Structures are given as structure tokens and as C-alpha cells.
Amino acid sequence: MIQFQNVSLRRGENLLFDSASFQIHPGQKVGLTGSNGSGKSSIFALLRNELLLDTGDVQIPADWVMAHVAQEAPADKRGAIDHVLDGDKEWRDLEAKLLDTEHPRFLKHQSRFEEIDGYSARSRAAQLLDGLGFKPEDIEKPAVEFSGGWRVRLNVARALMCRSDLLLLDEPTNHLDLDAVLWLERWLKHYQGTLILIAHDRDFLDQLTTQTLHIENQKARLFKGNYSAFEKIRAEQLANQQSSYEKQQREIAHMQDFVRRFRAKATKATQAQSRLKALERMELIAPAHVDSPFHFSIPEPDKSPSPLISVHDASVGYGGKAIVENIEFAMSPGDRIGLIGPNGAGKSTVIKLLAGELKRQSGNYHQSSELKIGYFAQHQIERLQLEHSPLEHMRILDDDTNNGLATENQLRRYLGSFGFTGNKATSKVGPFSGGEKSRLALALLCYERPNLLLLDEPTNHLDIDMRQALAVALQDYSGAVVLVSHDRHLLKVNSDSLLLVANGRAQEFSGSVDDYPKWLAAHHRGEVIDDTTAISSRDVDATPDPEDNSAQAKKERKRIEAERRMAMQPLTNRLKRCDREMEKLNIKKAEIETRLADNELYEDGQRELLKQLLTDQAYIQKELDQVEEEWFAVQEEIEQHQSMG
Numbered sequence: 290m291i292q293f294q295n296v297s298l299r300r301g302e303n304l305l306f307d308s309a310s311f312q313i314h315p316g317q318k319v320g321l322t323g324s325n326g327s328g329k330s331s332i333f334a335l336l337r338n339e340l341l342l343d344t345g346d347v348q349i350p351a352d353w354v355m356a357h358v359a360q361e362a363p364a365d366k367r368g369a370i371d372h373v374l375d376g377d378k379e380w381r382d383l384e385a386k387l388l389d390t391e392h393p394r395f396l397k398h399q400s401r402f403e404e405i406d407g408y409s410a411r412s413r414a415a416q417l418l419d420g421l422g423f424k425p426e427d428i429e430k431p432a433v434e435f436s437g438g439w440r441v442r443l444n445v446a447r448a449l450m451c452r453s454d455l456l457l458l459d460e461p462t463n464h465l466d467l468d469a470v471l472w473l474e475r476w477l478k479h480y481q482g483t484l485i486l487i488a489h490d491r492d493f494l495d496q497l498t499t500q501t502l503h504i505e506n507q508k509a510r511l512f513k514g515n516y517s518a519f520e521k522i523r524a525e526q527l528a529n530q531q532s533s534y535e536k537q538q539r540e541i542a543h544m545q546d547f548v549r550r551f552r553a554k555a556t557k558a559t560q561a562q563s564r565l566k567a568l569e570r571m572e573l574i575a576p577a578h579v580d581s582p583f584h585f586s587i588p589e590p591d592k593s594p595s596p597l598i599s600v601h602d603a604s605v606g607y608g609g610k611a612i613v614e615n616i617e618f619a620m621s622p623g624d625r626i627g628l629i630g631p632n633g634a635g636k637s638t639v640i641k642l643l644a645g646e647l648k649r650q651s652g653n654y655h656q657s658s659e660l661k662i663g664y665f666a667q668h669q670i671e672r673l674q675l676e677h678s679p680l681e682h683m684r685i686l687d688d689d690t691n692n693g694l695a696t697e698n699q700l701r702r703y704l705g706s707f708g709f710t711g712n713k714a715t716s717k718v719g720p721f722s723g724g725e726k727s728r729l730a731l732a733l734l735c736y737e738r739p740n741l742l743l744l745d746e747p748t749n750h751l752d753i754d755m756r757q758a759l760a761v762a763l764q765d766y767s768g769a770v771v772l773v774s775h776d777r778h779l780l781k782v783n784s785d786s787l788l789l790v791a792n793g794r795a796q797e798f799s800g801s802v803d804d805y806p807k808w809l810a811a812h813h814r815g816e817v818i819d820d821t822t823a824i825s826s827r828d829v830d831a832t833p834d835p836e837d838n839s840a841q842a843k844k845e846r847k848r849i850e851a852e853r854r855m856a857m858q859p860l861t862n863r864l865k866r867c868d869r870e871m872e873k874l875n876i877k878k879a880e881i882e883t884r885l886a887d888n889e890l891y892e893d894g895q896r897e898l899l900k901q902l903l904t905d906q907a908y909i910q911k912e913l914d915q916v917e918e919e920w921f922a923v924q925e926e927i928e929q930h931q932s933m934g
Contacts, residue, residue: 290314290456290891291483292335293509295352296345309345309509311502314891315454316903318477320494320516325724325752331486332502332509333357334762336485349455356453358461362440362708365434370428371562372443373414376450380410392883405452416445420472421465422632438464438722446850447475456480457789459487463723463749468632469808473662479914489753491778492585497829506923513886583758585706585732589765590740593622596656597741598643603652605635611650612638616711618788620741622884624769627784628792629798629805632814636773637667639788639795643771663739667820670726679709679729682718683736695737707732708755723750731759734823748776777802807921860927866921874913882908 291313298305306327313319321329334340335347338495349355363372375381384407386398402408418428421442427435434442441464448456458477462470474496477484485502488494494501494516501512501519512519533595542680548565599619613635615725620626628636641647642654644664674682683700687693695703704714707728712743718726727750732741742763748756748803763770763783774780780787782801787805791812800808884890889901 292348294346296347297343298328299343300331306504306509307507310474311511313483315483316481317500319483319497319502321487321502322788324754329504330459335461336457346861352454353454355455356448356451357457358448358459359444362437362442366431366433368429369418369423369432369443370411370414372432373446375448376447377410377452380405380407383407393661414450417449420476421446422469427711454482456482456484457611460489460888462488462490462775464779465619465775466632467629468809469642470775471809489751489756490776491753542665569587570600583708585753585758585762586764587735588738590768592659593740595621597621598656601653603649603654605638605647605649613790613795614793620765620769622740622769625783625785626771627780627787628771628790629787630789631809631886632791636746636790639790640743640771640773644743661739662741662743663734663737664743665731665734665745667746669730673718673726675731678715678717678869679704680714682733683728686733686736703764704732724752728755729753742768742770744770745773746775748779751868810921811925860923864920865922867916870916871913872917874909878913
């Protein structure tokens with residue numbers, strides 16, 4: 290297991306955390322959280338032995354294989370799949386050794402190659418690339434030809450390729466779309482090693498983690514439960530801390546008042562001195578606070594015409610080829626629409642049509658003369674002037690939109706709500722992190738007072754606090770919003786309706802964000818064409834007219850209803866069987882997880898039992914996943930029968 294014992298770490302003069310002690314057991318999945326700069330990445334650096342401790346000790350089993358996502362982007366001319374295969378260093382080493390058939394240890398190398406399933410390595414690498422959104426024709430494409438975001442995906446695939454005991458993932462979802470996030474989430478659920486995950490997507494954390502390591506106020510503490518469970522515990526602790534702080538402040542004020550009034554009186558001097566000493570000995574309780582620096586609002590639009598924009602029977606694409614057709618779309622003030630759909634289906638294409646960056650190929654498009662669009666594109670931060678400061682960006686924008694009427698204090702206050710305070714407001718943008726650049730791009734966009742916000746993956750690089758601030762600001766915003774995001778939490782709280790872009794069409798999705806993974810799985814299996822179940826012409830012709838009340842028609846309707854009930858019975862029975870199996874498996878899984886939570890299990894004498902429990906856990910999880918997949922498939926069949934009824 291991993292052990293941190295009284296670990297203290299500084300970066301320069303900044304103390305990141307002090308006297309940190311915790312244990313992470315084999316197979317646990319831990320979410321590492323904390324504000325930017327709190328020390329999350331430094332913990333990864335400590336685990337990789339890249340930093341020296343100030344005090345304390347970090348212990349990791351010597352035989353553990355560790356994998357992490359490389360920061361440097363691949364820029365060689367080898368194919369993408371070769372870059373991914375590099376992640377399995379032992380496989381690469383054996384592959385080279387097996388070229389020498391005369392080597393005295395050739396048979397031993399060949400045996401080990403077979404033991405690690407070496408002949409399927411290229412297939413596994415191709416599956417990783419497919420899951421992360423690469424097209425089949427791209428797997429042999431030179432890595433240097435991919436854009437920055439796709440090179441990051443290559444590095445993620447390379448880390449997953451490693452047969453590791455410990456996997457460190459630092460914001461792996463930043464450059465992924467929703468499809469790839471869902472695939473990665475599923476892959477990590479089956480990962481049997483120890484996972485430590487830094488992520489700003491709370492749904493992603495909730496689905497994967499069973500412990501949360503949180504860094505705050507120079508303390509690193511390990512909590513049981515996923516991110517949502519941690520938030521509840523933290524809220525309770527903050528409330529208790531605030532209550533204790535306020536009580537202590539009243540006591541301090543009372544003691545200080547006593548000293549001030551009676552210190553000079555001989556009869557009370559001893560008591561006053563006693564209270565002074567008590568004050569000196571008192572361990573001060575810090576005021577509780579949530580240390581998010583982001584509390585911004587989106588300025589109200591100057592005008593709110595209705596409708597803002599309407600599109601009828603439109604098609605849009607590139608080079609004369611339509612990507613999405615038959616688009617029906619209308620937006621009024623206050624509307625909230627989330628765009629979902631498979632990777633490459635055309636979500637960004639639809640947003641570009643709405644933004645006016647792509648012309649429609651056919652159909653009708655109308656926008657109000659008072660429409661004012663705020664468009665956050667996926668590469669919005671590339672439009673920033675790197676030699677300018679945030680304040681200079683604001684002055685230029687204010688000159689263009691407000692005739693330069695805002696004072697410097699007003700501009701600074703506005704920037705401060707996005708976290709740009711003090712010297713940060715006057716520093717050049719060039720050295721800023723990706724998150725800081727994204728925050729600035731959002732600040733500039735909102736300042737223009739748009740009445741329609743088009744947001745295409747606005748949360749890339751944003752941490753949890755900023756994402757939450759954005760979610761709250763969007764809820765209070767009176768304009769309309771169209772949102773594409775891989776952050777399911779943001780989609781859930783800021784989408785009143787969902788538009789599914791798939792199979793060359795854009796149509797309303799009748800389910801919720803939580804239903805989309807089921808639809809996507811069925812889509813990949815080729816079981817659905819669109820969001821609604823098509824009714825074949827044969828079924829339509831065979832269905833009697835419901836207005837026909839003749840004896841023959843009534844008899845025919847009863848016959849058809851009886852046939853449908855009989856057809857449904859096997860499906861209903863299968864669904865009940867799946868329910869029973871899932872209930873049993875979940876009980877077994879809970880029992881094993883309870884035993885795995887016992888610290889005594891991780892002592893040396895319990896190694897075989899621990900190994901057996903971890904094996905049982907993996908086997909049960911695999912069975913559970915299979916039964917759940919069958920349940921979804923059966924449920925979809927039942928829904929199809931019901932819709933045809």
C-alpha cells in the first residue's frame with residue numbers, strides 16, 4: 290500500500306501541506322481534490338519520486354509498476370498506435386528480444402510474451418484509441434500530425450496501455466468529449482490496480498472514486514466516499530467549525546474586555562493576568578470558509594427579443610456535403626438547450642451554424658435584428674493577446690462595447706470575480722495556465738452582454754470551483770444558452786431540453802443526461818437509428834383503425850393486444866431475472882467492499898485473503914456489468930414494443 294507519514298512539502302516559500310499522514314490500499318480508487326496551487330500535482334510528483342520532501346516519508350511497494358499521463362506531447366513521425374504501445378515497456382522489450390531467435394533465452398522470452406498476452410497487444414492498443422475517439426484510419430497516422438488535444442488523448446491511451454499497479458491521472462477528461470469521457474469512465478471501473486485521480490468533473494469522480502484525498506488550508510486529509518459524499522462531510526465540518534469559531538470569538542472578546550477593564554485594579558490584577566495567559570495558550574480556530582475565489586454573474590443583456598433565432602428544415606456541412614440535415618431550432622430568452630450526440634456527429638457544426646460561422650446549405654434561417662451572440666468556441670483561448678494583461682484586454686473590450694466608460698476600479702472588480710486580483714490582473718497572459726486563460730476568455734465573453742450564449746466545451750481546464758461558479762451564473766442569466774459539454778453536471782443543471790445530433794439529424798432527446806449513456810451504448814451496437822423507435826410500414830398497415838368500432842375490428846384489436854402481451858412476457862421475465870441477479874450481486878459486492886475497508890486485512894499475514902477478495906470483487910463487478918448490459922438491452926426491447934403498441 291501507499292503510506293504518507295508526517296509529510297510536509299514546500300514549493301519555494303509556499304507551504305503546500307504539513308504533517309500529512311494517510312494510507313491508500315491496493316485496488317482503491319481515490320479522488321485527489323483541492324484548489325489550484327494547493328499541491329495536487331505535487332503529490333503526484335512525490336509518488337513519482339520527482340520531488341524531495343521537507344519532512345516525513347512516502348512509501349510505495351518496490352515492485353509496483355506506475356503509469357501516468359506524460360505532459361510532453363508526442364511529436365514524432367511514428368504512427369499513433371506505436372506511441373500507445375510504448376506504454377507497455379515490458380512488451381516493447383520482449384518484442385525486441387524475440388527478433389533474435391538464436392538468443393539462448395529465446396524460449397523464456399517467448400513464454401513471458403505469451404503470458405502477458407503479447408500477441409493481442411496491437412489489438413488492445415487499437416481498442417484504446419477507438420474508445421478515446423480516434424477513427425480507424427487514424428491509428429497509423431503520425432503522432433506529429435495530430436492537434437494538441439488529440440496528442441493529449443494519445444498520452445492518455447499510452448498510460449492506459451501500461452499494465453500498471455498504480456495509475457495516476459491528472460485531469461484526463463480535459464480534452465475529451467462526452468463519448469470519450471463515458472468510455473474512459475467504464476474502462477477505469479474495470480481497472481484492478483490502485484487509481485489516484487485528479488479531475489474537475491464531479492460526475493466522473495462520483496462514478497469512480499471510493500475515497501477522497503482533499504488538500505485545504507495546508508492539510509491533506511483522506512475521506513471515505515466519493516466526491517459528493519466528501520462534499521456533505523465537508524459542509525458539516527465547515528458548519529461545525531464556523532459555530533466553534535464564533536463561540537471562541539465571543540469568549541476571546543469577553544476575556545479581552547475583562548483584561549482591559551480590570552488590569553489596572555489591584556484586586557482584579559491576578560484574574561486579569563490569568564485571562565491573558567489563557568488567551569496566549571488558546572489554540573485559535575480558523576473561520577470556516579469555502580475558498581473559491583469565483584463569484585461572478587453574467588451581465589444582463591441590453592435587449593431580449595423573442596424569438597432570438599429560428600431555423601427551419603436547414604442543412605449544414607462543409608464543401609457541399611451536408612453533415613446535419615432537417616434542423617428545426619428556435620431560441621427565446623431564458624431557453625436552455627444542451628447538445629448531445631456521438632463524437633463527430635456534428636454538434637460543433639450546429640453551433641457554428643447558429644453563430645453565423647457556417648452558412649446553411651438549404652432551409653430557412655432567421656435571427657432577430659437585436660440578436661447579440663456570445664460564442665465560446667473550443668479554441669477560444671487561442672484568440673487572447675498573449676502580450677496583454679487581463680486588464681488591458683478589458684480596457685480594449687470596454688472601448689469597443691461601452692465607449693470606454695468603465696473606470697479601472699470597475700474593471701478590476703469585474704476581473705476579480707473571475708479570480709484575477711492584484712498583480713494577476715496586470716500580468717501578461719502568455720504564462721497563464723490553461724484554466725486561467727479559459728476563465729479570462731469567459732470573462733471577456735460575458736462582459737459583452739450577449740442575449741444568446743453558445744458554449745462549446747467551456748469547461749476545458751476549469752477546476753471544480755470555477756465550474757460550479759459558471760453553473761450558478763448560467764442559472765441566474767436571463768438570456769438563452771446552447772451548451773455542448775463533456776461535464777454531465779453542468780449539462781444537468783443548465784439544460785431544460787436536450788437536442789440529439791446523430792445520424793445526420795438534430796432532434797429532441799426525450800430522456801435525460803443520465804439516459805444518454807444507455808442510448809449511446811445501443812447506438813454503438815447498431816440497435817437504434819435515432820432517439821425514437823421507428824414503426825415499420827408493415828406494423829402500421831396491420832394495425833386496425835382505432836375509430837373503427839365494428840365487431841371484426843374489435844376482435845382484431847384484441848387479437849393483436851393478446852399477441853403483444855405474449856411477446857412481452859419473455860422480456861418481462863428476463864427483466865425480473867436481471868433484477869434478481871443484480872440485487873444478489875450488489876449484496877455480494879457490498880459485503881466484499883465492507884471487508885476490504887477493514888485495515889487489519891492489509892497486514893502481512895492477510896495477503897492471500899486480500900488477494901482472494903480483490904479477485905472476487907473484480908469477478909463480481911464483471912458479472913454485474915454483464916447483467917446490467919442485458920437489463921438495458923431488454924428494457925429497450927420492451928420500450929420498442931410499447932411504442933409500437
